[in-house]
Amino acid sequence: MVFYLFMLLLLLGSTLVFYSLSPYYAALGLMISSLFGCVVLTSLGLTFLALLLLLIYMGGMLVVFVYSSALSADRYPMVSNLGEVVLLFLLLSFWVLFIFEDFLESSTLFNLLSPLNDLSSLSVLYDYGGAYLLVGGLALLVVLIVALVVSYGSSLLALRSL
């Protein structure tokens, strides 16, 4: 039951991301959804993935996102529409609950007794799945070059300073 509460809070974070008026509240929603995503992963026994998500998502991506939204967003942001966000979230969650009602009565597994589920499959990523790491690295290199070209392409696209 608590498990579903965590997933609902994850949904609240996502709703906050896409429905809020100012990007600062969207970043708050990202923070909430990543935090509760980590909690969901931990309750399934995948502690390493949760820590990885927290470090990379909050420690890396969100810092860059908040910085870039501070550069590009309005100087005096509008006050948020938090009531509408919560209402939308409640509507979405009730809609889903009414569709999947009989599914939710089944029991969920809490695998806290075997905490190495993710480590045993992570090792496969480095062993048989080495090609995935190489291709993933190539994709990240392409993303880096794309980001640099898009933001540095010409003098017309210089980042403005506040």
Place this chain on the structure above:
Amino acid sequence: MNRLVNAFLLTSLIAGTSLVIFSNHWFPIWLGLELSTLSIIPLLSYTSQSRSVEATLKYFLVQAFSAALLLNGAVLNLWISNSWDVNSITSPISYFIITAALIIKLGLAPCHFWFPDVLSGLPFLSTIIIACWQKIAPMFLLLSLSNLVSSEIIIVCSILSVLVGGWGGLNQISVRKILAYSSIGHLGWITCVAFFIPEVSYLLFLFYILNNTAILLICHNGSLYYLSSLSKSNVIPITAILFSIALLSLGGLPPLGGFINKVIPLIVFSLNGNNFIIPFFLIGSLISLFFYIRIVFNTSLTLFPQHSLNIVSFRTGNSSLSQPIISTLIPITIWGLLLLPIFFLFI
């Protein structure tokens, strides 16, 4: 843009599409689709004009959304069938989600709304990448899924695409929008055979790519961005004639190669006894034939009021790097009907 960066991005675009085609596992397929989407963003927006940047942004949003939807369907399939294998689509819900994602990616109706918008903001070389190369990967996935599960959603979407492609292109003056709607209609003709024989769809898709690339290269050569510039452009005169023939071939007139795209689906439908849907396809392609003939009319069959010095032009026209490519692709559109017996290996 820097040549090295250009070469790197083109290489990763080809790598992304190859990754989609050669994989058995859903994860590299998603990775390849995202890689190809990301690597063409600078290729589309290198001119820094606001139209190109807006079109790039729209394209990226649509493709990223549909790739996420595809991954969602693949993970749902993993949950239900315990397999990441592409050949093991067991449940209808995961098949539907994956097919919906591929329909958005291809620009089939009813998810076609982004396609004319994006194409009309881009210069012609970028249009070739979006309309021809980027359709290879999702079309390949759609056809390989059709090998496993035959679902009527493909026929519904292809009928809608042909009708939308016909009616949407009627009131357009921008050549890029006309070609976008023609592309939507052609994809409708190509995917409808997938319900019956997906192998034939691969060949029809190849025909469509060759035909479309030739026409887009000719438009790029002559900078034919609007219907008003059709009579004023400065191309090699033989290219003007071949442009008209290639457009009529795209419309599906019989002695030309594009007729294959129309006659093979009709043969497949009638051999399977599915005569009911044939009138929808014929109506859609008849309407699109009208605007192809309008382009041909404005290019070759009318003479706009101009100085008599312009009528006799001693310049031989723009001959650029794309001229040899055009010259190799056009004969396929003219004599392509001779390749008709190949299809009877499959039917």
